[in-house]
Amino acid sequence: MIKLGATASSLAITLFGLVVVTFFIGRVIPIDPVIAILGDHARPELVDRLRAELALDQPLTTQFWLYLGKLVQGDLGRSVMTSNPVLDDIRLYFPATVELGTTAMILSTLIGVPLGVISAVRRNSRIDQVARVVSLFGHSLPIPVLGLVSLLLFYAWLGWSPGTGRLGVAYVGLIPAVTGFLTVDALIAGDLEVFWDALAHLILPAAVLAYFSMAYISRMTRAFMIEALSGEYVITARAKGLSAARVIWRHAFGNIAVRLVTVLALTYAGLLEGAVVTEMIFSWPGIGQYLTVSLMNADMNAVIGATLVVGSVYMVMNMLADIVYRVLDPRV
Amino acid sequence: MLTRRTLLTLTAASPILGSAAFLSSPARAATPKGVIVMAKQIDDLVSGFDPAEAYDITNLEVVPNLYRGLVMPDAADNTKVVGDLAKSWTVSPDGTTFTFKLKTDIKFASGKAVTAEDAAFSFRRAVKLNKLPAFILTQFGFAKDNVETLITAPDNETLVMKLPAPVAPTFLLFCLTAPVGGVVEKATALAHEVDGDMGNGWLKLHSAGAGGYQMVEWVASDHLTLDANPHHGTPNQPRRIFMRHVPDPSAQLLMLQKGDADIARNLTPDLLKKVREDKSMTIVSAGQAVSVYIAMNQAVPALQKVEVRQALKWAIDYDGIATNITPNMFSVAQGFLPPGLPGGLTDRLFKKDVAKAKQLLAAAGYPDGFDVTLEVPSSAPYADIGQAVQADLAAVGIRVKLVTGEMRQVMTKTRQRSHELALMPWGTDYFDPYSNSQTFCENPNDGDDTKLKTMAWRSHYVDKELNDMSVAASKELDTDKRMAMYRDMQLKFADRAPFVMMLQKIASAVMAKGVSGFTIGPQTGFTQYADIRKA
Numbered sequence: 001m002i003k004l005g006a007t008a009s010s011l012a013i014t015l016f017g018l019v020v021v022t023f024f025i026g027r028v029i030p031i032d033p034v035i036a037i038l039g040d041h042a043r044p045e046l047v048d049r050l051r052a053e054l055a056l057d058q059p060l061t062t063q064f065w066l067y068l069g070k071l072v073q074g075d076l077g078r079s080v081m082t083s084n085p086v087l088d089d090i091r092l093y094f095p096a097t098v099e100l101g102t103t104a105m106i107l108s109t110l111i112g113v114p115l116g117v118i119s120a121v122r123r124n125s126r127i128d129q130v131a132r133v134v135s136l137f138g139h140s141l142p143i144p145v146l147g148l149v150s151l152l153l154f155y156a157w158l159g160w161s162p163g164t165g166r167l168g169v170a171y172v173g174l175i176p177a178v179t180g181f182l183t184v185d186a187l188i189a190g191d192l193e194v195f196w197d198a199l200a201h202l203i204l205p206a207a208v209l210a211y212f213s214m215a216y217i218s219r220m221t222r223a224f225m226i227e228a229l230s231g232e233y234v235i236t237a238r239a240k241g242l243s244a245a246r247v248i249w250r251h252a253f254g255n256i257a258v259r260l261v262t263v264l265a266l267t268y269a270g271l272l273e274g275a276v277v278t279e280m281i282f283s284w285p286g287i288g289q290y291l292t293v294s295l296m297n298a299d300m301n302a303v304i305g306a307t308l309v310v311g312s313v314y315m316v317m318n319m320l321a322d323i324v325y326r327v328l329d330p331r332v
Numbered sequence: 333m334l335t336r337r338t339l340l341t342l343t344a345a346s347p348i349l350g351s352a353a354f355l356s357s358p359a360r361a362a363t364p365k366g367v368i369v370m371a372k373q374i375d376d377l378v379s380g381f382d383p384a385e386a387y388d389i390t391n392l393e394v395v396p397n398l399y400r401g402l403v404m405p406d407a408a409d410n411t412k413v414v415g416d417l418a419k420s421w422t423v424s425p426d427g428t429t430f431t432f433k434l435k436t437d438i439k440f441a442s443g444k445a446v447t448a449e450d451a452a453f454s455f456r457r458a459v460k461l462n463k464l465p466a467f468i469l470t471q472f473g474f475a476k477d478n479v480e481t482l483i484t485a486p487d488n489e490t491l492v493m494k495l496p497a498p499v500a501p502t503f504l505l506f507c508l509t510a511p512v513g514g515v516v517e518k519a520t521a522l523a524h525e526v527d528g529d530m531g532n533g534w535l536k537l538h539s540a541g542a543g544g545y546q547m548v549e550w551v552a553s554d555h556l557t558l559d560a561n562p563h564h565g566t567p568n569q570p571r572r573i574f575m576r577h578v579p580d581p582s583a584q585l586l587m588l589q590k591g592d593a594d595i596a597r598n599l600t601p602d603l604l605k606k607v608r609e610d611k612s613m614t615i616v617s618a619g620q621a622v623s624v625y626i627a628m629n630q631a632v633p634a635l636q637k638v639e640v641r642q643a644l645k646w647a648i649d650y651d652g653i654a655t656n657i658t659p660n661m662f663s664v665a666q667g668f669l670p671p672g673l674p675g676g677l678t679d680r681l682f683k684k685d686v687a688k689a690k691q692l693l694a695a696a697g698y699p700d701g702f703d704v705t706l707e708v709p710s711s712a713p714y715a716d717i718g719q720a721v722q723a724d725l726a727a728v729g730i731r732v733k734l735v736t737g738e739m740r741q742v743m744t745k746t747r748q749r750s751h752e753l754a755l756m757p758w759g760t761d762y763f764d765p766y767s768n769s770q771t772f773c774e775n776p777n778d779g780d781d782t783k784l785k786t787m788a789w790r791s792h793y794v795d796k797e798l799n800d801m802s803v804a805a806s807k808e809l810d811t812d813k814r815m816a817m818y819r820d821m822q823l824k825f826a827d828r829a830p831f832v833m834m835l836q837k838i839a840s841a842v843m844a845k846g847v848s849g850f851t852i853g854p855q856t857g858f859t860q861y862a863d864i865r866k867a
Contacts, residue, residue, distance in 0.1 A: 031738060032743075039464070092551070148582055151583060163586065163590060
C-alpha cells in the first residue's frame with residue numbers, strides 16, 4: 001500500500017515537472033504565440049485583444065498559475081489550430097495512434113521474440129545470419145524511405161494494400177465513433193465491410209512501424225538469450241536430460257523474461273508516442289502528427305496537452321512493467 | 333508550413349519515388365462517381381469556415397464555395413468585377429453611396445431565397461464580430477456603432493451602403509469579392525447564436541450559404557467533406573467534394589495514379605516535371621497574389637542610402653533563382669503588385685548587373701561593401717533563396733550573415749523591427765491594389781504607438797510622397813486614372829523603396845485522367861468546385 005502511494009506521488013511529481021518544463025519552453029521560444037495564431041496580417045488592435053484573451057499580457061508566473069488552475073479541473077484549454085478543446089482533440093487523435101501502435105507492437109513481438117530466440121539458439125547458422133541482416137536493415141533504413149518504398153511497392157505496384165488514410169473515401173463517417181479505434185468501432189456497429197477496410201488500411205503502416213521495433217526486439221532477445229544459454233543453470237538443466245525446448249523456453253527464456261518486458265514496455269511506449277514520419281506518409285491522423293503540427297503553429301495548449309499524454313503513457317508503461325516483474329520474478 | 337515537411341526529409345525521398353512511380357502503369361481504380369477526391373495539405377485550417385473569420389489558405393478557397401457574395405471577380409478580366417448575387421449596382425457621383433439590386437431567384441442551401449436583409453446582416457455581422465478579415469470592411473469607415481445605419485436593406489431586393497468618406501468604386505467592389513463578403517442566411521445564423529456570437533461558433537464548422545456546396549464534416553488534419561447545395565442550380569455538379577489531408581506530395585501523386593484521388597494540390601516542382609511527361613493528366617496553374625521580397629530596415633545606417641538599396645536590387649540574379657530554385661513554384665515579379673492582381677506590374681526593372689551594383693555601392697561610400705544579417709525562414713524554398721541572395725550580394729562585396737528561423741520566428745522579429753534584412757513572403761489581403769500599396773508605402777506614424785503597423789512601418793520606411801499617392805489612389809473615382817497611379821507608384825517604389833520585390837507564387841494542381849473543370853486563379857475565390865467534371 002505504501003509502495004502504491006509512493007508510486008502515485010512520484011507520478012504526480014513527474015507530471016507536474018513535465019507541465020512546468022513544457023509550459024516555460026513554450027513561453028521562451030522566440031515566436032509570438034499571438035502572431036502564430038493570427039498570422040502576419042493581424043492589425044495591432046486584434047493582436048492586443050487576443051493577447052489579453054490568452055492572458056499573455058500577464059506576468060509569466062500568473063499565466064502559469066492560471067493554466068495550472070484550469071489543468072487540475074481537467075481543462076487543457078482550447079487548441080487554436082482545431083478550435084476544439086485540447087481534450088477532445090486528444091480523444092480524436094490518440095486512439096488512431098494507439099490502434100496503429102498496438103497493431104505494430106503485436107506484429108513486432110510475435111515475430112521479433114521468436115526470431116531472437118531462434119537466432120540465439122542457432123547462433124551463426126544461416127537463419128541467424130538472415131535474421132541479423134533483416135534486423136540490421138530495420139535499424140539503419142530511414143523510416144521515410146521505408147515508408148515511401150513500401151507504399152510504392154504494396155500500394156502502387158502490387159496493389160495489395162489500399163492507399164493512405166485510415167479508411168477508404170466511401171467509408172468515412174459511416175460508423176459511429178465509440179472507442180475511436182476504427183476496427184473496434186466497426187465491429188461494435190456490426191459493419192464488416194468497414195472493418196475489413198479499416199484493417200486493410202492499418203496493415204501497411206503498422207508493418208512499417210513494426211519492422212523497426214521488430215529489429216530492436218529481436219536483437220535484444222538474441223543478446224539476452226545468448227547470455228542466458230551460457231549460464232550454468234542451463235548447462236545443469238541440459239545435464240539433467242531435459243528436452244531442448246524445455247531448456248530454451250522454460251529455463252533460459254524464463255530468466256530473460258523480466259529484462260525483455262522492460263524492452264517491450266519501452267518499445268510500446270515509444271510507439272504510442274506517435275510516429276510522426278509514418279503518420280505523415282500514411283496520412284494517419286495520430287497524436288504524433290497532432291503534436292508536431294501544433295508545435296509548428298506554436299499552439300502551446302495543444303503541445304502541453306499532447307506532451308502530458310505522451311508522458312503519462314511512458315509512466316503507465318513503466319508501472320505496468322513493474323507489476324509484470326512482480327508476477328514473473330518472485331524475488332522483486 | 334513547409335518547415336515540418338522539409339524537416340522530415342520527406343522531400344529528399346520524393347524525387348526517387350517520383351521517378352519510380354512513373355515506371356509503373358497502375359490500373360486506375362476509380363473514385364466513386366459524382367465524388368471528387370482531392371489530396372491536399374489542409375493542416376493550415378485554423379480559423380474555421382465562418383466567412384467573417386476564415387483567414388487561412390484552404391478555408392479562403394472553401395468559403396467562396398459555401399457562400400456567394402454580391403459581386404465576384406471577372407474570370408475573363410481580372411481588373412473587373414461582375415455581379416454574383418447582385419444583378420446591378422449604382423454608385424452616387426460623390427462615390428459615397430452604393431446601391432445594389434439583388435437577383436431574386438437565388439436560394440440558400442436551406443431552400444430559402446437570398447434577400448437583401450441577409451446580405452446587410454452578413455456585412456454588419458462581420459463588422460461587429462471584428463475578427464481577422466473584418467478590416468477589409470471596416471477600412472471603409474464601418475464600425476460597430478454606425479454599421480446599422482450605414483448598411484441597410486430598404487426592401488428584399490435592394491441593399492444600400494453609405495460610406496462616411498468617398499472611395500474609389502473599384503476599391504469597395506474588389507473588397508466585396510473577398511470571402512468576408514460572403515452572404516450568410518440570417519435566420520440560420522441567429523438560430524445557432526450563443527452568447528451574442530451571431531452564430532460564429534456554429535458557423536466555424538457548419539455553413540449557411542448559397543454557394544455550390546455545404547459543410548458536412550471537418551476533422552482537423554484528416555478530411556473535409558462538402559455536399560452539393562441542392563438549390564445551387566448548376567447541372568451535373570459533383571455531389572460531394574472530399575478533401576483528404578495528405579501531407580506528403582509523393583503520396584498525393586501515387587493516389588492520383590492509382591485513382592484514389594481526382595485532384596492533387598501540393599505536388600513539388602520535381603513531381604510536376606514528371607507529371608508533365610504523362611499526357612493523361614492535366615496541370616493547371618496560375619500566378620497568385622503572394623510576393624517574395626527582401627525588406628531593408630531603415631534603422632541600419634548603410635541601408636538608409638538610396639544607392640545601397642539600388643545596389644541590392646541590381647545584385648540579385650532573379651532569373652537564376654526562379655529557374656533553378658523555384659521552377660513551377662515562383663516566377664519573377666518586381667512590382668509591389670504582382671501580375672494577375674489589378675494594377676499588377678509585368679515590367680522587368682532589374683536584372684543581375686554586378687558592375688552597376690558595385691558602382692552604386694562606391695557612390696554610396698561603401699566601395700568595400702559592408703556586413704549585414706539576413707533573416708530567412710528555414711522552410712523550402714526560402715532557405716535556398718536566402719543562400720542564393722547571399723552569394724549574389726557577396727559578389728558585389730556585401731557580406732551577408734544568414735539567420736534562418738522558423739517562419740513565425742522571422743515574422744515575430746520583423747514585427748519587432750529588430751531585423752536588418754529579412755526575406756519573407758507576403759500574400760495580399762484582398763483583390764485590390766490598395767492592400768499592397770498601403771502596406772508597402774504607407775507609414776504615417778513611425779512610432780511604436782501607431783495603429784497602422786504596415787510593412788513600411790516594420791522597416792522604418794517613411795516616404796511622404798508615396799504615402800500620399802497611395803491614399804489618393806484609394807479615393808480616385810476614375811478607374812483608368814487609378815490604375816495609372818499604381819503604375820507610377822510602383823516605378824518610384826522600385827527606384828527608392830527599401831524593398832526588393834523578387835518573386836510571385838505560382839499555384840499548381842493536377843487533375844487525373846478524365847477530370848476537368850478545376851481552375852486556379854490569382855485569388856482563391858476563382859476556384860469553384862461546382863465546375864469540376866469527371867468522365
